[in-house]
Amino acid sequence: MEPMAKIYASCDVEDRIYRLWEENEAFRPEVNPEGEPYCIIMPPPNITGKLHMGHAIFVAIQDLFARYYRMRGRAVLWLPGTDHASIATQNVVEKEIKKEGLTRHDLGREAFLERVWTWVNEYGQIINNQIRKLGASCDWSRSRFTMDERANQAVNRAFVELYKQKLIYKGKYLVNWCPRCQTVLADDEVDHRDEDSKLYYVRYPVSHPQSSDMFLTIATVRPETILGDVAVAVHPDDPRYKKMVGKKVRLPFTGRDIPVIADKRVDMEFGTGALKITPAHDFTDYEIGQTHSLPLINILREDGTIKPGLGAFDGLEVTGARKQAVKQLQAEGVLEKTADYAHSIGVCYRCSTVIEPFISTQWFVNVKPLAKKTIQVMKEERIEFIPDRFTKVFTHWINNLHDWCISRQLWWGHQIPAWYCEDCLDKLKASKPELDGDDAPLYTVVAEKEPQSCPRCGGSHLTRDPDTLDTWFSSGLWPFSTLGWPEETDDLRKFFPTHLMETGYDIIFFWIARMVLLSEGLMNDIPFRTVYLHGLVRDAQGNKMSKSRGNVVDPLDMVQIYGADALRLSFLLNLTPGNDMKFSEEKTTGYRNFCNKLWNAARFIMSSRDEAFYRELVSVEVKPSALSLPDRWIKSRLHEVVKETTTLLEVHNFGEAGSKLYDFVWNDFCDWYLEMSKLNLDSSEITTRAAAFQTMVSVWRSILSLLHPYIPFITEELWGQQNRMMGSLGEKDPAHPLLVNAPWPKPAPFDCDKDVEQNMDHLRSAIQKIRNLRIESGLTARAKADVVFTLPVRSKQIAFFEAMEPSFRRLAGLNTFSIGSTISSQEGMVEFIEGRLHVTVKFTEEIDRAKELMRLQSELGQISAGIQRLDQLLGSESFVRKAPEAIVAKEKAKRESLLQQKELIEKQINSISSDTV
Ligand SMILES: [Zn+2]
Ligand SMILES: [Zn+2]
Known part of the structure; x- marks a missing residue:
C-alpha cells in the first residue's frame, strides 16, 4: 500500500486529476450511452475575457449539475464555447493597433480582421484553460466559437429564414448611437x-x-x-x-x-x-x-x-x-x-461616451409575433425560472418589447448576408430620389451564400452590406446552433430542447430573452426547460467588486491558495438563487479545512493500521447482526442523507443539500463515527473489527460519491487511493475506476434506524455537555467524571447505553458509569436532563463553586427566555389555530422539558447557595 501524504496539497492533485478525466474522455455523453439525455449549454465567455468570479460561479453551479446527473446515469452533455463579443473584441484590437499609431480604417477591413483572428487564435484558449482549473466537466470535443464556420452557417440560415417570414426588415429609425464606437447600440446596451x-x-x-x-x-x-x-x-x-x-x-x-x-x-x-x-x-x-x-x-x-x-x-x-x-x-x-x-x-x-439619438437605416427584428409566442410559452409554464420571481419580470419585459435593431457598424462579427444590386438601385433612384427602408426589398438580395447575379434583373453588380450583426443575434441561436442546427444532427435530435440554462440575472434580457424569441421563431420550440439565475459576487462587506475599489478577487488566486474545491464550496454553500452573494476568503479557508478533514479521515481509514491488519478483515463475511451500534447508526444516517440530498438536488436546491452533506461528513462521520470506531477496530472479536472496517469503507465510498459534484478533485483523488488500497488487499478490480463516472448512491433498501439515531443523539449531547461542564466549571481536561444515567426501569434505552459504555467512557472522560433508577443528591454533583435521561455528574476534581454558580445562572437565564418565548407562541391564538396539531404538540413538549430543566437548575442553585452561606 502506498503511504499517503500527511497534508492535502491541492496544487499537486488538481491538474493531474483533470488530465486523467480528459484522457479518459469522462465528460462525453457517450459514457452513459443508454442514459436519458441531459443538456446544459455553457454561456460562452467572451474570447477577450479573463476568468472572473462571475465565471467561477457559473462553472461551479453548472458543473455540479453535470456531475450529479452524469452519476445518476444520464447522458450528460455540457457544451462549452466562447463568444466573439464583437464590440469588446474589436475595441481590444483597436487599442492594440493604436499603439502602432494606426486605426482600423488605415488597415482596411480585411487586414484588420486578420489581426483580430490572430489575436483570437493566440488568446482564445486562455479562458478555456482557466475554466479547466475550476474542474468544469464539459465536453471539450464539442466546444464551439460563436464565429466559427458552423456558427456562421446558422446565423445566415437564421437571417434568411426570418427575412422570409418577414420577421427581419430594414427601416429608417432613430437609434442609440455611440459616436466613439460609431455603432448602433440596443436599448439595453445603454447605461x-x-x-x-x-x-x-x-x-x-x-x-x-x-x-x-x-x-x-x-x-x-x-x-x-x-x-x-x-x-x-x-x-x-x-x-x-x-x-x-x-x-x-x-x-x-x-x-x-x-x-x-x-x-x-x-x-x-x-x-x-x-x-x-x-x-x-x-x-x-x-x-x-x-x-x-x-x-x-x-x-x-x-x-x-x-x-x-x-x-x-x-x-x-x-x-x-x-x-x-x-x-x-x-x-x-x-x-x-x-x-x-x-x-x-x-x-x-x-466606452461610456454619451449616446446620441441618431437617424439611421438599420436592420430590425420584428419582435411582436415572436413575443406573442413567448408569452404563450410563459403562460403554459413550459419554462421554469429559479427563483420564480423572475417569471413575472421576464414576461413583463417581453410584453413591452420594441423592435430589435440587429445591425452594427462594426467589422468584427457576422457580416449581414444581404447584397444590394446596383442596377436595381439605379433604376429605383431614377424614379424616387429619396429612398427609405420600405424600398430595400426592391434592390436587396438576402441569401445564405453569395449570389452570382441579381435574381430580379440578372445584373452582377452586387455589393454586400458592410454591417455586422449584433453579438446577441448569434448568441441567441446558441442553444441550437451549438447542437448542429441548421443540420438535422444526432445531437440536435437528442439534446434539444436543452434542460438547464444557468446564468447571471443581469443578462436575462440581453440573452435569455433573445434565445427564447429566436428559438420560437426558428425551432418552434423552447430552447431550455429551466432557467437558473445567480447573482453577482460581491466582496465580504457586500460591495461590488471593481478595479477602482481595488477589491477584485481573482478566482485563480483563490484556486492557487485554497484549491478549486474550496472555492467551489464557498459558492455552492452560500448562494441563494437570484441574490448577490458576499465572497469571504475566511469562509474559503474554512472549506479548505474541510478538505483537510477529508484527507485525514482517509488516512485514518486506509493507513492507521498495518496492511496485515486490513488484509485479515477484507474477506470476513459480515452479517447485519454483527454490526455494532455505531455501524448501524452511521448507515442509518447515510441512508437518510442520500435521500435528502437527492430530493434537494432534483429541485436545484444544491445549497441546502450541500450543507446537509457538510454537516454529516464533518460531525457525524469524522467527529463521531470514526472516533467511536476506534474501539471497535481494536476489538478482540474479528467480526466486530471486520464490521467496523467494512462499514467504514462502504460509507466512505458513498461520502466521496455524494461530495463529488461539489468537490470533484479531492474526492476523485481519494476514490483512486481507496481503489488502489482495496486492490492491494486483494479486492477484485473496482467496478468504477473513476468516480466521475461512478453511480450516485442509492438509498439503502431498509428504513432508517430511528431508535439508534435518537439514542445516539442523546448520547452525543450528554458527552458534549460533560465536555462543556469541564470547561465552564474551571476544571482541567484530566478531571474524570462519575456519571449516573437515571432511566425508567426496563427502558429499551438501557441496553443501548450499556453497549455504548466503552465509547462513552472514552469520549466523555469517565471514571465510572452506571445506570440506575434513582439517585440521591450529593455535594458537588451536577445534574441535567437530556431527552428522557436524567444525568448526574460528579467530577474527580473539586468544582469551583463561584464559577459553577455563574454557569448555572447563565443557563437558567437561557432556559427562562426559552420558556417565555414558547409561552408567547402558545398563548397566541392564531398560532394554536393555524399551526398543524403535531407542531403545537411538539412546542408544548419542548416547553414541558424546559420547565423540568428549570426546576432542576433552580434546585442546584439553591443547594450551592445554601452551602456557600
Ligand atoms: Zn462606445
Ligand atoms: Zn438587380
Missing part, C-alpha cells in the same frame, strides 16, 4: 448616469402672423439641437398657449420658420410647457414627429460632430457646439435665463 446640466430658456419670436412683441419661450438642455428643430409642441389643454397653436415661430441661428403644434404627449410641467421638437435627435420628438408628419433634420455626422452647412457650428463636437449655441443665443438676445438641471443621460456600455 445611464446622472449629470448636472443647465436648462436654457430660449425665446422663439412669432413670425407668422407677424407681430414684433410676441414670442414663445422653450426650455432645453441641448440648445445646439435647435439647428434640427422642426416644430414647437404644446399641450392642447394648456391655457397659456391656446392661441399659439397654428402660428409659426422663427428659429435662432438659421432663421427657419417652424409651426406650433398641439400634442398630448407634451409635459405641461416641464420647463415652460412649450417643447421644441427635434425628431432626428430625440426619441419622444421622433414619435411626435411621426404623428404630425414632420420632416427629419439630421445635424450630426456619424462621429458626433455637426454636419457641414451650419455656419459656425460646422465640425464642432457636441460640447463645443453647445458653447457656440449659448454664445450665439446671447448675441441674438434671445437667451431669457438659465437654470441648474440634474438629469440622467445615456452612455455607451462599452
Whole structure:
C-alpha cells in the first residue's frame, strides 16, 4: 500500500486529476450511452475575457449539475464555447493597433480582421484553460466559437429564414448611437448616469402672423439641437398657449420658420410647457414627429460632430457646439435665463461616451409575433425560472418589447448576408430620389451564400452590406446552433430542447430573452426547460467588486491558495438563487479545512493500521447482526442523507443539500463515527473489527460519491487511493475506476434506524455537555467524571447505553458509569436532563463553586427566555389555530422539558447557595 501524504496539497492533485478525466474522455455523453439525455449549454465567455468570479460561479453551479446527473446515469452533455463579443473584441484590437499609431480604417477591413483572428487564435484558449482549473466537466470535443464556420452557417440560415417570414426588415429609425464606437447600440446596451446640466430658456419670436412683441419661450438642455428643430409642441389643454397653436415661430441661428403644434404627449410641467421638437435627435420628438408628419433634420455626422452647412457650428463636437449655441443665443438676445438641471443621460456600455439619438437605416427584428409566442410559452409554464420571481419580470419585459435593431457598424462579427444590386438601385433612384427602408426589398438580395447575379434583373453588380450583426443575434441561436442546427444532427435530435440554462440575472434580457424569441421563431420550440439565475459576487462587506475599489478577487488566486474545491464550496454553500452573494476568503479557508478533514479521515481509514491488519478483515463475511451500534447508526444516517440530498438536488436546491452533506461528513462521520470506531477496530472479536472496517469503507465510498459534484478533485483523488488500497488487499478490480463516472448512491433498501439515531443523539449531547461542564466549571481536561444515567426501569434505552459504555467512557472522560433508577443528591454533583435521561455528574476534581454558580445562572437565564418565548407562541391564538396539531404538540413538549430543566437548575442553585452561606 502506498503511504499517503500527511497534508492535502491541492496544487499537486488538481491538474493531474483533470488530465486523467480528459484522457479518459469522462465528460462525453457517450459514457452513459443508454442514459436519458441531459443538456446544459455553457454561456460562452467572451474570447477577450479573463476568468472572473462571475465565471467561477457559473462553472461551479453548472458543473455540479453535470456531475450529479452524469452519476445518476444520464447522458450528460455540457457544451462549452466562447463568444466573439464583437464590440469588446474589436475595441481590444483597436487599442492594440493604436499603439502602432494606426486605426482600423488605415488597415482596411480585411487586414484588420486578420489581426483580430490572430489575436483570437493566440488568446482564445486562455479562458478555456482557466475554466479547466475550476474542474468544469464539459465536453471539450464539442466546444464551439460563436464565429466559427458552423456558427456562421446558422446565423445566415437564421437571417434568411426570418427575412422570409418577414420577421427581419430594414427601416429608417432613430437609434442609440455611440459616436466613439460609431455603432448602433440596443436599448439595453445603454447605461445611464446622472449629470448636472443647465436648462436654457430660449425665446422663439412669432413670425407668422407677424407681430414684433410676441414670442414663445422653450426650455432645453441641448440648445445646439435647435439647428434640427422642426416644430414647437404644446399641450392642447394648456391655457397659456391656446392661441399659439397654428402660428409659426422663427428659429435662432438659421432663421427657419417652424409651426406650433398641439400634442398630448407634451409635459405641461416641464420647463415652460412649450417643447421644441427635434425628431432626428430625440426619441419622444421622433414619435411626435411621426404623428404630425414632420420632416427629419439630421445635424450630426456619424462621429458626433455637426454636419457641414451650419455656419459656425460646422465640425464642432457636441460640447463645443453647445458653447457656440449659448454664445450665439446671447448675441441674438434671445437667451431669457438659465437654470441648474440634474438629469440622467445615456452612455455607451462599452466606452461610456454619451449616446446620441441618431437617424439611421438599420436592420430590425420584428419582435411582436415572436413575443406573442413567448408569452404563450410563459403562460403554459413550459419554462421554469429559479427563483420564480423572475417569471413575472421576464414576461413583463417581453410584453413591452420594441423592435430589435440587429445591425452594427462594426467589422468584427457576422457580416449581414444581404447584397444590394446596383442596377436595381439605379433604376429605383431614377424614379424616387429619396429612398427609405420600405424600398430595400426592391434592390436587396438576402441569401445564405453569395449570389452570382441579381435574381430580379440578372445584373452582377452586387455589393454586400458592410454591417455586422449584433453579438446577441448569434448568441441567441446558441442553444441550437451549438447542437448542429441548421443540420438535422444526432445531437440536435437528442439534446434539444436543452434542460438547464444557468446564468447571471443581469443578462436575462440581453440573452435569455433573445434565445427564447429566436428559438420560437426558428425551432418552434423552447430552447431550455429551466432557467437558473445567480447573482453577482460581491466582496465580504457586500460591495461590488471593481478595479477602482481595488477589491477584485481573482478566482485563480483563490484556486492557487485554497484549491478549486474550496472555492467551489464557498459558492455552492452560500448562494441563494437570484441574490448577490458576499465572497469571504475566511469562509474559503474554512472549506479548505474541510478538505483537510477529508484527507485525514482517509488516512485514518486506509493507513492507521498495518496492511496485515486490513488484509485479515477484507474477506470476513459480515452479517447485519454483527454490526455494532455505531455501524448501524452511521448507515442509518447515510441512508437518510442520500435521500435528502437527492430530493434537494432534483429541485436545484444544491445549497441546502450541500450543507446537509457538510454537516454529516464533518460531525457525524469524522467527529463521531470514526472516533467511536476506534474501539471497535481494536476489538478482540474479528467480526466486530471486520464490521467496523467494512462499514467504514462502504460509507466512505458513498461520502466521496455524494461530495463529488461539489468537490470533484479531492474526492476523485481519494476514490483512486481507496481503489488502489482495496486492490492491494486483494479486492477484485473496482467496478468504477473513476468516480466521475461512478453511480450516485442509492438509498439503502431498509428504513432508517430511528431508535439508534435518537439514542445516539442523546448520547452525543450528554458527552458534549460533560465536555462543556469541564470547561465552564474551571476544571482541567484530566478531571474524570462519575456519571449516573437515571432511566425508567426496563427502558429499551438501557441496553443501548450499556453497549455504548466503552465509547462513552472514552469520549466523555469517565471514571465510572452506571445506570440506575434513582439517585440521591450529593455535594458537588451536577445534574441535567437530556431527552428522557436524567444525568448526574460528579467530577474527580473539586468544582469551583463561584464559577459553577455563574454557569448555572447563565443557563437558567437561557432556559427562562426559552420558556417565555414558547409561552408567547402558545398563548397566541392564531398560532394554536393555524399551526398543524403535531407542531403545537411538539412546542408544548419542548416547553414541558424546559420547565423540568428549570426546576432542576433552580434546585442546584439553591443547594450551592445554601452551602456557600
Ligand atoms: Zn462606445
Ligand atoms: Zn438587380
